[in-house]
Amino acid sequence: MRLKIFILLLLASARPSPPAHAQMLVNPSAEQLMQIVRSQPAVDIAAPVTATASFDPPQVRPGEKAVYRVVFNATAVSVNLPKIIPAPPGLQIRLNCSGQTMQPVGGEYQNFATFDYDVRAAAPGEFTMPEFSAEIYGKPVAIPAAQLVVKTDLPEPHEPARQLLVEPSATNVFVGEVFNVSVLLPATAAGAVEGVSDIQLNGDGFVVDKNSVRQSIRAVVTAGRNSTAYIFEASLTPIAAGKVNLSAQGFTAGMNFGGPISITGHLTIPGGPPKMILLDSEPVAINVRPLPGERELPGFLGAVGNYACDPPSLATNVLKVGEPVQLSIVIHGPNNLSRVNPPLPPRADGWQIFPAERGGISGGAKGPGASFKYTLIPLTTAVSTTPALPFSCFDPVGGKYIDLTIPSLPVTVLADAMQTNVDAALMLAENTAEADQKTGLSQLASSPGWSAGGLVPLQLRGWFPLMQILPALGFGGLWWWDRRRRFLEAHPEIVRRREARRALRRERRWLEQAAASGDATRFVRHAISALQIASAPHYPATPRALVCGDVLQILTAAERAGNSSDLVRRFFAAADAAAFANRAESQTALLAEQNALREILQKLEARL
Amino acid sequence: MLAVTQYIFAAGETRFQTGVAAYAAGQFEPAAQAFTDALAEQTAPGTLVNLGLADWRCGRTGEALLVWQQAAWLDPFNRAARENLVYARDAAAVNLPELTWFEEASTWLPANWWTWLAGVSLWLAVALVTVPGFLRWRKAGWHQTVAALALGVFLASLAPAAGIFTRSKIAIVTDKNAALRLTPTQAAEVIAALPLGEPLRELRSRGNYLFVRTQNGSGWVERKQVGFLCPK
Numbered sequence: 001m002r003l004k005i006f007i008l009l010l011l012a013s014a015r016p017s018p019p020a021h022a023q024m025l026v027n028p029s030a031e032q033l034m035q036i037v038r039s040q041p042a043v044d045i046a047a048p049v050t051a052t053a054s055f056d057p058p059q060v061r062p063g064e065k066a067v068y069r070v071v072f073n074a075t076a077v078s079v080n081l082p083k084i085i086p087a088p089p090g091l092q093i094r095l096n097c098s099g100q101t102m103q104p105v106g107g108e109y110q111n112f113a114t115f116d117y118d119v120r121a122a123a124p125g126e127f128t129m130p131e132f133s134a135e136i137y138g139k140p141v142a143i144p145a146a147q148l149v150v151k152t153d154l155p156e157p158h159e160p161a162r163q164l165l166v167e168p169s170a171t172n173v174f175v176g177e178v179f180n181v182s183v184l185l186p187a188t189a190a191g192a193v194e195g196v197s198d199i200q201l202n203g204d205g206f207v208v209d210k211n212s213v214r215q216s217i218r219a220v221v222t223a224g225r226n227s228t229a230y231i232f233e234a235s236l237t238p239i240a241a242g243k244v245n246l247s248a249q250g251f252t253a254g255m256n257f258g259g260p261i262s263i264t265g266h267l268t269i270p271g272g273p274p275k276m277i278l279l280d281s282e283p284v285a286i287n288v289r290p291l292p293g294e295r296e297l298p299g300f301l302g303a304v305g306n307y308a309c310d311p312p313s314l315a316t317n318v319l320k321v322g323e324p325v326q327l328s329i330v331i332h333g334p335n336n337l338s339r340v341n342p343p344l345p346p347r348a349d350g351w352q353i354f355p356a357e358r359g360g361i362s363g364g365a366k367g368p369g370a371s372f373k374y375t376l377i378p379l380t381t382a383v384s385t386t387p388a389l390p391f392s393c394f395d396p397v398g399g400k401y402i403d404l405t406i407p408s409l410p411v412t413v414l415a416d417a418m419q420t421n422v423d424a425a426l427m428l429a430e431n432t433a434e435a436d437q438k439t440g441l442s443q444l445a446s447s448p449g450w451s452a453g454g455l456v457p458l459q460l461r462g463w464f465p466l467m468q469i470l471p472a473l474g475f476g477g478l479w480w481w482d483r484r485r486r487f488l489e490a491h492p493e494i495v496r497r498r499e500a501r502r503a504l505r506r507e508r509r510w511l512e513q514a515a516a517s518g519d520a521t522r523f524v525r526h527a528i529s530a531l532q533i534a535s536a537p538h539y540p541a542t543p544r545a546l547v548c549g550d551v552l553q554i555l556t557a558a559e560r561a562g563n564s565s566d567l568v569r570r571f572f573a574a575a576d577a578a579a580f581a582n583r584a585e586s587q588t589a590l591l592a593e594q595n596a597l598r599e600i601l602q603k604l605e606a607r608l
Numbered sequence: 609m610l611a612v613t614q615y616i617f618a619a620g621e622t623r624f625q626t627g628v629a630a631y632a633a634g635q636f637e638p639a640a641q642a643f644t645d646a647l648a649e650q651t652a653p654g655t656l657v658n659l660g661l662a663d664w665r666c667g668r669t670g671e672a673l674l675v676w677q678q679a680a681w682l683d684p685f686n687r688a689a690r691e692n693l694v695y696a697r698d699a700a701a702v703n704l705p706e707l708t709w710f711e712e713a714s715t716w717l718p719a720n721w722w723t724w725l726a727g728v729s730l731w732l733a734v735a736l737v738t739v740p741g742f743l744r745w746r747k748a749g750w751h752q753t754v755a756a757l758a759l760g761v762f763l764a765s766l767a768p769a770a771g772i773f774t775r776s777k778i779a780i781v782t783d784k785n786a787a788l789r790l791t792p793t794q795a796a797e798v799i800a801a802l803p804l805g806e807p808l809r810e811l812r813s814r815g816n817y818l819f820v821r822t823q824n825g826s827g828w829v830e831r832k833q834v835g836f837l838c839p840k
Contacts, residue, residue: 204794445654
């Protein structure tokens with residue numbers, strides 16, 4: 001079906017609007033909400049995922065842009081395409097944009113994700129994108145092959161790839177300066193115009209004012225020729241300085257405009273269900289300049305544009321202490337008035353001022369204006385004027401700040417002798433006390449004050465938890481030491497044997513030294529001492545109290561039967577002889593028994 | 609090491625005095641720079657208070673609120689920091705950070721005192737319970753009393769110490785173009801513009817974006833547009 005509209009200004013809506021009371025339920029119950037949910041068509045997510053791939057247009061000239069379009073019946077986030085797709089040699093390809101839309105299929109809705117690749121070939125030829133696979137919901141899905149023909153001579157009329165056009169009203173703006181952007185979809189070569197849905201403006205550092213969106217179809221001049229185009233207009237506010245590339249994307253929507261539209265001129269709108277083809281635009285560079293911070297005036301709250309203020313009006317100029325009065329101001333501006341912040345209420349002695357209430361936007365001789373109402377309460381009879389409200393804006397044309405301070409108005413404040421307004425009296429008292437405390441900023445600190453290691457709390461510093469290990473280790477060590485001490489107290493023989501081993505090693509060292517120096521007397525004395533020390537823990541007894549018999553008792557039966565017993569006796573006898581009979585010559589012979597003595601001592605030490 | 613420490617402190621003190629002189633001469637930018645340099649040498653509440661004053665005079669409301677908040681974090685008894693915060697919040701019409709009861713309690717003492725208190729009281733209680741036994745001292749009543757008191761102090765300081773940890777996630781908006789976004793991308797829809805000095809609470813992060821909670825809702829904000837009470 002094709003619909004002809006002849007020189008008509010039409011404000012139409014794509015879908016019939018039900019009565020206002022049916023559009024929104026006032027405080028709907030949970031059951032009503034569930035009914036609304038149930039009445040919506042189901043979203044089919046169980047259908048097998050398939051993919052289609054095509055070139056748009058299938059035939060292009062060398063160097064001309066074509067779009068390689070891959071469409072899945074799945075959500076865009078679930079599609080995991082290979083980073084490098086297998087393009088044939090000679091074909092330059094790069095991912096340009098992607099989008100998702102929902103379309104009715106067999107009484108249910110299905111998600112369709114579209115990926116558009118920008119394709120160009122420098123030389124003529126036939127290029128075939130081979131079949132490859134993408135991962136969707138974790139499973140591989142085959143993308144069919146597609147062919148692009150690149151020819152120098154193409155039959156006329158040749159229609160290039162359809163594209164959106166982005167036309168900003170300004171390309172050199174200040175941060176906060178509102179500018180308009182038009183997104184155009186020109187009519188096809190056959191003169192058919194269709195709408196665009198899900199339009200998305202891509203670029204960093206912009207805020208799109210969704211209340212400012214308008215759409216129309218009208219005659220335009222594109223690329224030097226007259227045509228008709230669908231036009232989407234929106235207001236943008238840059239919020240960050242720098243160079244920004246602004247582009248647009250959207251789905252062709254046939255005659256579904258999704259809202260009011262102004263149509264002018266002679267045009268053809270294709271009927272039937274829309275094809276929902278993802279289109280994009282070439283990016284447009286926008287230079288966003290920062291506001292000059294050094295010359296900022298008081299009361300600047302981000303208003304950028306050609307603003308002006310009406311003289312303020314006061315409800316009455318004769319007041320009583322504690323009696324509220326309303327001060328109205330109107331700020332006129334080119335656009336975006338809903339975003340204008342009203343002047344902040346200043347701190348003024350003798351006044352209590354409440355923040356402004358937004359009163360809406362109204363028209364007037366000076367153009368649209370946003371009105372604000374302040375409630376002021378005089379707290380003393382000493383005030384004679386309302387406080388001035390500092391306000392300023394930045395004029396992007398002149399490149400300077402403009403002072404728009406709301407001037408003071410004369411008032412006469414009368415005392416309330418009856419003190420009927422107790423609240424006002426209380427407020428006055430509170431405000432005076434508060435004002436005493438908050439007279440302004442403090443003086444400079446005269447010294448840095450105590451030094452802190454840093455702002456990071458101790459528990460977040462690595463060394464602090466580690467430092468807690470130290471006392472834990474200390475207490476653990478104390479506990480272990482106490483436990484060991486108690487154990488040794490219960491088993492004194494361990495201490496005796498350990499001390500005997502230590503003393504024995506000392507005596508043996510002296511023994512070796514005496515033998516090496518040939519001092520027989522010392523040798524025998526240390527030998528006796530070593531034998532006594534090695535035997536004492538077995539009784540237990542003091543080593544010096546042991547005699548030869550005691551040492552022999554420690555030897556095993558085999559040792560007693562062998563030479564060991566004899567050697568021990570000889571040592572003790574030689575020592576006794578030297579001590580009691582003054583016969584030292586018998587000791588000299590014992591120097592030769594050093595090795596035998598060492599063996600005996602080793603055996604005794606092993607039993608400790 | 610002592611000499612090096614003294615040298616650093618002396619350098620910090622010199623820069624501090626340079627900043628004070630510049631501020632007195634009405635040169636607020638050089639003053640702010642000098643106080644920033646002094647802070648790099650030595651973190652001190654007085655330096656933070658002065659840096660806040662210089663920032664305020666330079667029109668950097670967010671930075672001023674941040675450093676005064678940091679001064680109060682280091683030294684809650686610093687009257688100048690407290691008064692400046694009250695004045696600046698009032699003038700800039702920003703909210704107070706919403707604090708839980710244990711965070712409120714953590715503001716009673718300097719940030720690190722609570723942690724020291726918890727650590728020292730815990731080990732004191734452990735020592736008084738165990739050491740007399742280890743060293744075979746005669747058990748005295750005061751051992752038990754002081755141990756119970758130390759344990760009580762330890763338990764009481766746990767909640768403020770936790771409050772210090774959670775308060776370390778509080779940040780202040782320092783960029784006048786800061787915006788709360790729906791998703792962590794530049795192209796994301798802006799939920800709200802954030803006023804300078806607005807307190808935020810970091811809930812999680814992703815790349816250069818922080819998911820924050822403000823008193824007007826939650827959303828994503830760029831990391832460089834906010835300053836943390838305790839920088840990471």
